[in-house]
Amino acid sequence: MLRRLRSGDDMRVLVTGAAGRVGTNMVKRLVGEGVDVRAMVLPSDPQLSKLDAFPDVDVVEADLVDQAAIDRACRDVTHVVHLAAQLVRGDSPADRFYDVNAFGTLRLLEGVVHAGAGVERFVLASSDGTYRPGKPPERPLREKSWQEPADYYGTSKLLGEIILRNHAAQFDIPYAIVRFATVISPEEAGTMFRLSFWRAVLGWQALGKDSHLWPLFDGQPDLVRILNEQAGDATDDTAVGLRDPDFQPWTISLLDVRDAVDGVYRALTEPGAVGRALNLAAMKPTTHDDGASAIADLYDVPKLMVTMPMRHRLELSIDSAIGRIGFWPQHDFRSTVKDGLRGADDYVPAHSTSGVASTWHSSTP
């Protein structure tokens, strides 16, 4: 039975990254549960207007590199949902990942400690990127799987986890870590499993070890060339899945943004989450065959399976989240795409400037 957060004047949830893909939907869920929310956003966040729909939410601006602003944001909060992160490198130097995702988490924890009263739960959004997604150590990935990311973003997220565990032990902070699979918002989902999507993703091979997935690309021939040869004159919107030399489709765990929010809410409210890391993903990984079929069926475009010289299977086990917090994801890739097409109104669109391909390749300069 899902617990509701207690409500009342003495209770307040701080949501960082509140204008982001997951953040605004988290705010929506908490407001819907009758909870008092403080939404922390990056100063001059271009996505800020997404929060206009929640006039009762207290919006505060704070950069995770600014301790004084963070201290103000943390005053009088009883719970923290820490979603803010540097996902895409863009023009930023590589050390920005560490400053925001690792030291930013430390500053937020310091803010909680400086506020004095302590919090009842601190939930950190981490990532499947901490398991080295380009070359996962096992299949499926479980919470105890080896974590050695081999890129800036994944390493910074792993450091955030370690810093949280350390601080939680020193200052008695009840915490939970949720490791998301690739998060998809319904209106974005229809861009995946397209020829243009894979051209973009495989194109990062040219970045060498600056790419988030470099262990997958390392030592391989020109993958975009291989894709283009097999695609022939197929149009950009063609549904495309990738498969290995044995014709087995690649696989990837995905997570609908609404399921992500539900998992975080449970991590915030369920006693079974305390002191744990929990993978969050759809019930089953999506095979590229199923992903491309969903796009082909729902958009009425041709489907093509392209053979790559290597295998890639990035699969998360969610057994622990099911057992400990009753997480039961409601969406798979096909239903997420469908919801995007029919204009479902039970979520806040991402209005992302980065798109799913970029979040999957977060070290991309």
Ligand SMILES: NC(=O)c1ccc[n+]([C@@H]2O[C@H](COP(=O)([O-])OP(=O)(O)OC[C@H]3O[C@@H](n4cnc5c(N)ncnc54)[C@H](O)[C@@H]3O)[C@@H](O)[C@H]2O)c1
């Ligand atoms: N999107 C994914 O596929 C994915 C996968 C695994 C984990 N995650 C994690 O989930 C969380 C939410 O991701 P999302 O998809 O909503 O990302 P997002 O980019 O949509 O949102 C992140 C938010 O953090 C804010 N932010 C960035 N730098 C900041 C700073 N220095 N100070 C304050 N705020 C800052 C941004 O303004 C943005 O609103 C992140 O912690 C991310 O690492 C995401």
